[in-house]
Amino acid sequence: MSSVLYDAPGAKARIRHLVLGVATFVVVVAIIGFVIWRLAETGQFTEAKWKIFTFPFVQQTILQAVGATLSAFAVAAAGSLVLGLALAVGRLSDRAWVSTPFHWFTELFRAIPVLILMMMFYYGLPPLLGLKWPPYVAVVVALVLYNGSVLAEVFRAGIEALPKGQREAGVAIGLTKSQVTSIILLPQAVRSMLPVIISQLVVTLKDTALGFIVTYNEILFQAKYFGSQIQYGSPIVPSAIVAGVLYVGMCLILSGLAKLAERQLRRSQRVAGPKKGAPALNAAQDAATTI
Template sequence: MSSVLFDVPGPRAVVRNRLIGAATVLVVLAVLGWVVWRLFATGQFSAEKWNIFTFSAVWVRFGEGLVATLAAFAVAGVGSIALGFLLGIGRLSEHAWVREPVRWIIEVLRAVPVLILMMLLYYGLPVIGVKMPPYWAVVIALIVYNGSVLAEVLRAGIESLPRGQKEAGYAIGLRKTGVMYFILIPQAVRAMMPVIIAQLVVALKDTALGFIITYQELLYVINQIGNQAPYGSPLIPAAIVGGSMYVAVCLLLSYIAYRLQRRAKRYGGHVHEARVVPLERDSDRRGRSITVLGDDEVGLARTHVLVVD
């Protein structure tokens, strides 16, 4: 017996796969157990290491770092999406004088590491007499890099759509702008939503690179709290607390993406029926009218597409 993608495993293969799975789980548990044991052995869970977290000022400082991280991410996320759409649409232009420069811009921006962009903005611009605050150095670097990546994501999503989607738009009288805005981009965004959210999560975590240019985000606070020698230099406990905040924000972002996908599926509309009906002879032309019935939240929609024989 076989499925579409692979042969269904037999009894021996099932046993072998289960043994491999069990061995993998045991190895992972063993590694986790060793890490926890080493943390206990080095006193990372001792009261001395965690005593600093009994002070409210420490939690206020963590809150300030989290707010700084989210402030940079919020602006960088919106800016990345806007730049990604702008570059992606330019990348799909039919005019070579627009398409080729945009392609080179995307390739160059994607090739430069985010940290180098931040350091150029923060340390390089003062050389030519321009001083930039660390916040804007972080935000602009994230927008430039992630926007160029999202441009390629959008381009790939649009080009993956069936060619008939574009042709149907032209057939009902839409111009290229209308075809792109009403037909191609909504479908591409729905298809690429997991990739877009994954890239935004990368942008969120890359805000930690602002620590190098003295932007006081969450990693900066983790390092500041973890190097308090009077309290035993609780770097590991501070990293655990700060890392938990990163995980919580990333999980929240993933949940928002899940809800957006559910909403897009609910309001995206579905095609229920397609039938071909003959057209009356018109001079020397014969053809077929394809009637597509679909539904949305408002009601039943009917679209006629003429196909000339």
């Protein structure tokens, strides 16, 4: 028996795959065990190394750092989505004098690393402009410019991937190009590109850790500070473990919320389908009746 794309593995192939799987599992477990053993041998799990995290003031400071991280992420995520939509719409314009500046703006800030943007907005521009702003501003602006430029390409690719008949149907019933984009194309593009959008938002959350370069009081900044405390044995590894666990937890929560939102969108689309037809056509017809 063979499938459409490839031949089904036989008895020897299944045994070979099983052996490779078991061997890979053993190697991975051995590497993890070796790392844990080395950490234990070097005293990274001793009480002296972790004692600093038992103090209420330290725990409160870590919670404040988590709040600072989430605050920067929330504003940067919202700003990136808004900027990405604006840049995508500008790049899709038929007028060259409109699309060209949006194109170069997107390519410029998408090519510059986030760390360089943060340093430029905190150490470079304020002295030139004679201004002074907190590290929070530099972190958020850098994240918005970079991730907004990346999301602009995501939105543009999602819109251009839709069938041309969607746009032609909207124009046929009297909608303008802006109405076709905002009512018909953009909602479908967002739904289809939602996994990519969520992945980029997770990147935005992790990139807040770069704020420690500009002395922004986030999780990594506090982990570096606690890890440098000589009187507690310089707990660099325990501090890194704590910071890593916090970042992993926040990313898992964000991914879970994204999956929940995607499931709700699919469920609402599936329920509305038999009763109202295609969502894009319904939106277009509703908009046409208001013209």
